[in-house]
Amino acid sequence: MIELDTITKVYTKGFLRRQKTIAVNNVSLSIKKGGSLGLVGESGSGKTTLGRIALRLIEPTSGMVRFDGVNLTALSRSALRQIRPRMQIIFQDPDTSLDPRMTVRNCVAEPMKIWNLVGPHEEEDRILELLEQVGLQPDLIGRYSFELSGGQKQRVALARVLALNPGFIVADEPTAALDLSVQAQVLSLIKSVQKKTNLTLLFISHDLQIIEQMSDTVAVMHKGAIVEQGTTRDVLKTPKDPYTKNLIAAAYESETWLGKERGRSL
Amino acid sequence: MNLISIEDLSVRFSTRSECIRAVETVNLDIARGDHVALIGESGCGKTVLGMAVMGLLPKNARIGGAVRYREHDIIQAAEPDIQRIRGKEIAMIMQNSANTLNPVKTVGSQIAEPLLIHQILPAKAAHAEAVRLLAAMRFDEPERAAERYPHEFSGGMRERILVAIALACQPDVVIADEPTSGLDAGVKSQILVLLKQQMADRTLFLITHDMGTAYFLCTRIAVMYAGEIVEIGSTHDLLSMPMHPYTQGLLASLPSAGLHPIPGMSPSPAYLPEGCRFCARCPAATDRCSTCHPPLNDVSGTRQVRCFCYD
Numbered sequence: 392m393i394e395l396d397t398i399t400k401v402y403t404k405g406f407l408r409r410q411k412t413i414a415v416n417n418v419s420l421s422i423k424k425g426g427s428l429g430l431v432g433e434s435g436s437g438k439t440t441l442g443r444i445a446l447r448l449i450e451p452t453s454g455m456v457r458f459d460g461v462n463l464t465a466l467s468r469s470a471l472r473q474i475r476p477r478m479q480i481i482f483q484d485p486d487t488s489l490d491p492r493m494t495v496r497n498c499v500a501e502p503m504k505i506w507n508l509v510g511p512h513e514e515e516d517r518i519l520e521l522l523e524q525v526g527l528q529p530d531l532i533g534r535y536s537f538e539l540s541g542g543q544k545q546r547v548a549l550a551r552v553l554a555l556n557p558g559f560i561v562a563d564e565p566t567a568a569l570d571l572s573v574q575a576q577v578l579s580l581i582k583s584v585q586k587k588t589n590l591t592l593l594f595i596s597h598d599l600q601i602i603e604q605m606s607d608t609v610a611v612m613h614k615g616a617i618v619e620q621g622t623t624r625d626v627l628k629t630p631k632d633p634y635t636k637n638l639i640a641a642a643y644e645s646e647t648w649l650g651k652e653r654g655r656s657l
Numbered sequence: 658m659n660l661i662s663i664e665d666l667s668v669r670f671s672t673r674s675e676c677i678r679a680v681e682t683v684n685l686d687i688a689r690g691d692h693v694a695l696i697g698e699s700g701c702g703k704t705v706l707g708m709a710v711m712g713l714l715p716k717n718a719r720i721g722g723a724v725r726y727r728e729h730d731i732i733q734a735a736e737p738d739i740q741r742i743r744g745k746e747i748a749m750i751m752q753n754s755a756n757t758l759n760p761v762k763t764v765g766s767q768i769a770e771p772l773l774i775h776q777i778l779p780a781k782a783a784h785a786e787a788v789r790l791l792a793a794m795r796f797d798e799p800e801r802a803a804e805r806y807p808h809e810f811s812g813g814m815r816e817r818i819l820v821a822i823a824l825a826c827q828p829d830v831v832i833a834d835e836p837t838s839g840l841d842a843g844v845k846s847q848i849l850v851l852l853k854q855q856m857a858d859r860t861l862f863l864i865t866h867d868m869g870t871a872y873f874l875c876t877r878i879a880v881m882y883a884g885e886i887v888e889i890g891s892t893h894d895l896l897s898m899p900m901h902p903y904t905q906g907l908l909a910s911l912p913s914a915g916l917h918p919i920p921g922m923s924p925s926p927a928y929l930p931e932g933c934r935f936c937a938r939c940p941a942a943t944d945r946c947s948t949c950h951p952p953l954n955d956v957s958g959t960r961q962v963r964c965f966c967y968d
Contacts, residue, residue: 433841434812540922541699570698570866575910575918597841600912641842643913 392424392591393445393559398454400440400615414440415451416615422608424558427585427592429606429623431599431638437615438595439483442561445593446478447471458559476506476555481581483564485544489536495522496532499550506555521550526580542573546580553584559591566601578605599642603627611635660830660860661687661710665722666732668705668714675927679705681884682722684953689829692861694871694892696907697881700923704752706881707834707864711749712739726830744771748828752835754815758807764791764818765803771825790821794851813844817851824855831856834864849873868911872896877959880904883924883934886953890960900962902939933965941966 400415414437422428432438443449445456447463456463458478463471482488489498499518503509509517519529525546536544545565552560562581566574582605585592594605602609603623610620611632619632630636668680680702687693697703708714710724712731724731726747731739748771751757759767768787772778778786784803791799794817807815816836823831836852837845852861853874865871871878871892878895880888880903888901899905906919921938924930930937933946945965953963 433843542922571868571907572698572910572919573922575912575916576920578912578916579918598912599842601916604912604916638842641846 392422392426392459393593394421394455394457395419395441395445396455396457398441398444398451398456400437400444400449401452413615415444418454418612418615418617420610420617420620422559422591422593424591425585425589426608427594427606429602429609430593430595430612431597431602431609432612433597433638436612438597438612439563441612442480442563442593442595446480446561448480476502477557478559478561479552479555479557480561480563481545481548481552481565483567485536485541485548485568488548489544491536494533494535495527495539495547498536498547499554502551503554508555517554521554524553524584525550526576540573541569542577545569545577549577549581549584553588556588557590559593560585561593561595563595564597567596574601581605599627599639611638658689659686660689660691660726661862662725663687663706663710663722664725666706666709666724667721668702668709669719669721670717671719677926678884678929679718679926680709683881683886685879685886685889687830687860687862689860690858691877692856692863692875694863694865694875694878695881696865696868696871696878698866698923700926701881702884702926703864703881704834707749707832707862710832710862711743711747712736713743713749741775744828745775745777745826746828747830747832748823748826750819750823750831750833750836752838754812754819755807757819758815760807763804763806764810767807768803768818768821768825771822775826777826786825787821790825791818793855794818794821795847811844813840813848816840816844816848820848820852820855828859830860830862832862832864835866836863837865837867837870845870868896868908880907883929884926885934885963886961887935887963888961889953894960900956900960900967901935901964902941902966903935906938933963 396419398415398418402412402414404410418441430438430441440449444451447456451464496518499521500514518532522529527543527546566577569577578601596602606623609623609626610617613634619626619630619635626635627639630639663683663685666680666683670677670679683706695703695706714720720732765784765787768790769783772783772786773780788799788803791802796802837848849870861874863871863874875892878890878892879886880901882903888895888904899908908914909917910919919938924934932948933951936942936946951963951965953961954967956962956967
């Protein structure tokens with residue numbers, strides 16, 4: 392479904408562009424149709440850059456992105472535009488990814504209008520259907536984004552993405568700005584939508600425990616390179632790379648208590 | 658002996674059209690050396706409660722009840738009196754290190770500032786103390802770090818600078834509001850270990866939504882929902898056997914517990930339900946819950962729960 396082949400992204404700056412920062416270094420990944428890959432790493436590891444390259448929102452310095460066999464990196468702007476509705480992204484911060492001057496109705500309708508997916512008569516029904524799919528009350532349809540809570544905003548962002556029936560979604564830390572119980576709501580929603588519509592998902596997070604819940608396979612990113620990848624179960628159970636081991640230790644250190652405390656009470 | 662007693666504290670904000678009940682009749686005693694965590698989700702009123710204890714609420718807040726610290730009532734006391742306590746005896750580690758530090762002053766001068774304001778040390782000694790604090794916060798080159806500006810540091814480093822500022826005057830009580838939010842797992846555990854060491858002989862009031870942080874730093878946890886405390890207990894008891902349905906739901910929402918969400922949303926603090934505030938989302942709700950407001954009942958000596966299930 393989606394393949395990244397030896398992707399490298401180098402940013403240059405300074406006199407004669409001599410200072411180089413290698414954001415992504417020779418990364419190859421693939422996700423099967425309907426599969427979910429978790430991309431995990433600390434901030435600055437290049438995971439967001441890689442996620443955007445997968446959608447060609449950023450041009451890679453070298454390497455190739457294939458989407459359903461089509462080489463995205465070689466496509467012209469207009470050809471790329473035709474393929475855009477099939478690949479979508481959910482951003483980290485819904486406060487800045489939703490237009491403050493649009494109501495929920497306009498926000499969800501906008502992509503469908505651009506692609507002429509619905510006639511004016513079906514539009515309202517389709518919006519209501521999408522709102523229901525992401526668990527939003529129909530009476531929120533006339534609200535502006537500042538009137539919504541963080542969880543509601545992220546649901547609107549998801550409804551907007553689903554409006555185009557995409558095949559591939561990049562979710563870039565979609566719950567980083569949300570509370571624990573809201574995070575659980577939004578993540579289980581994304582998971583159920585993914586299962587139902589057979590979506591291919593690239594899930595970016597710095598939280599291994601969330602990746603464990605969301606993804607079948609996982610790739611660990613460190614300083615721009617993938618240091619380890621495999622099925623989520625294998626990588627978490629028997630990590631081979633020392634960096635992965637550290638990451639797992641750090642993630643579970645403060646949380647092992649839950650298992651222990653729970654175990655004792657049962 | 659309680660160092661801080663929060664007694665029937667209520668905080669309301671009136672706007673033109675509605676009255677926001679941010680905190681309602683909160684009672685909480687914090688003994689000397691106690692490490693207490695206040696857990697809740699955004700909008701539940703936990704930061705407002707923390708600000709009330711610091712005497713930092715805005716002028717439009719309508720405050721009822723009392724916050725007693727030694728012989729003072731922080732709510733009633735005059736501002737100059739509170740200023741003598743604030744930063745010196747009760748210090749706060751504020752949320753969001755990027756916005757809290759002054760971008761145009763060096764880190765060293767910001768750490769020395771409380772020492773100068775409270776006239777604890779003369780300028781030169783205060784600067785030396787700032788360098789010593791930076792070293793205690795594990796900065797590799799404390800002298801150089803003191804001369805640098807906040808934007809030159811990463812999020813984890815800025816958080817450590819905030820801890821240094823809070824500890825500058827050797828306060829008895831530290832209020833920490835989400836000290837590790839927005840940090841990576843590795844950096845977060847560094848900060849937590851550092852905080853734990855520094856708090857060993859101090860009193861800590863931690864405000865957080867993170868169970869792991871509360872577990873690691875605190876001996877007692879109070880859970881807040883929609884402006885009121887719904888459960889208090891020792892960390893071990895509360896986490897191993899959560900009693901209030903909201904606490905149970907929160908623990909089930911953890912990624913490590915399988916991300917089982919609580920349905921629905923917290924009520925708006927402007928339109929709170931008449932009965933139990935968790936009623937609409939509660940799997941154990943009965944008719945009584947929607948009409949009567951449950952009190953915070955003692956279940957055992959150290960455990961209090963606001964739920965009719967434990968009558």
